[in-house]
Amino acid sequence: MVAESRPLRADARRNRDRLLQAARDAFAAEGLSVSLDEIARRAGVGPGTLYRHFPTKEALFEAVVHERLDPLLAEARALRRADDAGAALFAFVERLVTDAATKADLIDAIASAGAELQTTVATTTAGLWEEIGHLLARAQASGAIRDDIDIADLTAVLSGVLLALRHHANQGANPHRTLAILRDGLRPRPATA
Amino acid sequence: MVAESRPLRADARRNRDRLLQAARDAFAAEGLSVSLDEIARRAGVGPGTLYRHFPTKEALFEAVVHERLDPLLAEARALRRADDAGAALFAFVERLVTDAATKADLIDAIASAGAELQTTVATTTAGLWEEIGHLLARAQASGAIRDDIDIADLTAVLSGVLLALRHHANQGANPHRTLAILRDGLRPRPATA
Amino acid sequence: MVAESRPLRADARRNRDRLLQAARDAFAAEGLSVSLDEIARRAGVGPGTLYRHFPTKEALFEAVVHERLDPLLAEARALRRADDAGAALFAFVERLVTDAATKADLIDAIASAGAELQTTVATTTAGLWEEIGHLLARAQASGAIRDDIDIADLTAVLSGVLLALRHHANQGANPHRTLAILRDGLRPRPATA
Amino acid sequence: MVAESRPLRADARRNRDRLLQAARDAFAAEGLSVSLDEIARRAGVGPGTLYRHFPTKEALFEAVVHERLDPLLAEARALRRADDAGAALFAFVERLVTDAATKADLIDAIASAGAELQTTVATTTAGLWEEIGHLLARAQASGAIRDDIDIADLTAVLSGVLLALRHHANQGANPHRTLAILRDGLRPRPATA
DNA sequence: TATGAATGAGTCTTCATTCAT
């Protein structure tokens, strides 16, 4: 999926990158409904070339998703061994939120993505949630995070917040304040509450 | 918008309801991309009938949105005069969350709704956010809600949580626990934290 | 076709007239492409009523054509017995031209009318041309009109001029001057020319 | 308009020509109401191919009109410098009439063209009428054409005659005789008349 | 291998005609 059988000729590599870039922008801007012709046009190649690199629309979308998710996945894995489990979880959450605010792109396509193309994309995101699950478990074990929630709950709020930031960023929501709500909500509840 | 100029013939009323029902289900399941022909088919009528009741895809979508939002809007308005402002806000949030979990439908279409249709739908949702803004302001004034967030932030988390519940409900997320995160995150921070 | 089996109830008669009027206006303004629903709406009746009076779109169009052509046909017949055959022809031509300029309506629909509905309408207009043929023959016999043309030629120029006036009336063409060209062109050629 | 930016691939050129041909025939036979699918079918291509070459029905119609009008326009321009102004006008009129009789096609669509498409087509024909206006002015100045008519009048009769010939050609009208009527009608009236 | 033309199923919408009230 990631490793190509051959190193690809230089021009082929360049076309592939251009296509990926164009697709990323286009999906981010218009959603899954952009036409492949449009993406090819933006990338400056013919539709046939697009097809050669990505045999279906879904394949292209998946490649874009991977490009976004793989680094995040690596980062989450690295944090598995962090000393302060609570800090690790918050760091990763912060990373996600920052990403969503900055790269502002198809995070939503990932999180929502109509019942259309799912299947493979779902598999991909599942891996991410799994990593987050690890971080959560460790953070809970260390007492940094409330005990009465599980991975499904965290996943829910988290993906929700990401989606929300994507949609509301330009409407005045401040990622850091939004994050603060999430952070405080995740803390263990004071005994007296 | 609710009151029709004339009471509609019995059969027309029935078809309109069927169409609305079919559209609600279809939009919820496949997103805005379902074809009108498909919706008509599911409703057991011809495409022409759909057209007679809703002359545009957007008109149909809007009708569905209204059906969902209007009751919520009314409820929010009623809460404006509640004695306990903090409780009022939480009550409404709970209402929204419950709705999203139960009726499990196009809440997401509302919150996300690709850059595609919008306009009128946007206007409709704007009204809802405005009401929530009122509730938030009063709750903050009463000291029940932290002061360092504004309506944009609340809107962001809230719509995020709704979206999330919609997508993750069948994956084990528990609305009440998710809600708990949000509730605790919104509380004023303890002086010592 | 003209005689109705029964005298029609008063309201039915009124609806029929309204429909005819609305159809005339609509055809004149938009051509054959106006929808029957639109015509019914303009006439202030339901489409079902339109259908009761005119079982097909073609039937409606035909009725409109008749209403226009029948009086002209009668006039042409009356002129058959005129003393001055040349004057009779010119008078009728003038009548046609004036009509086209004044009533400015579906003359063109009649004359052009894409290959669509024809058949019956053609039969109707044929009668008119036949009458004109009589007038031409008599006028030629009397020496008032050049001999080297036949009814087909006259029909051609005449219908052409009608169409033209319809289209160019509001663009500055003066019916009387246009008519003058036709009139002079029809005269016998001076021996010396 | 005639020169393409690039020479078009052989197969594309062939399809484009076939489409134009099919469209010309279809418009001539059925008028603007032929369906694009039908035209594509007749040309032996899919509707998508038609769309690639002519993105709108209007675009296709326009292309057809141009193909017919451009040569005529060129001819008219060439005649501007003719020595005998009267002869030049008659020559052009003859050319038009011959065209209408021989190529027997969408001249009428041009001249009549329901209130439907227009805009661009109108602009195109306007150019033709303008040229004819020049020829008329010069012919009148030279005394070959009666003074009491203007371009609007000529345009009217002329387009009318063209339309008429198109419709009546197969009904026995002889273009040359029809032309004779027009020619004699345009001559200056003898002083004694 | 890249290109861009061709394909054809599918989308939304329209409307003549039929039929329940």
Next chain:
DNA sequence: GATGAATGAAGACTCATTCAT
């Protein structure tokens, strides 16, 4: 008789995918 709702076959246009050059 009138009404207006329902029908369903098109129509114009789009686009993912395939294929000739």
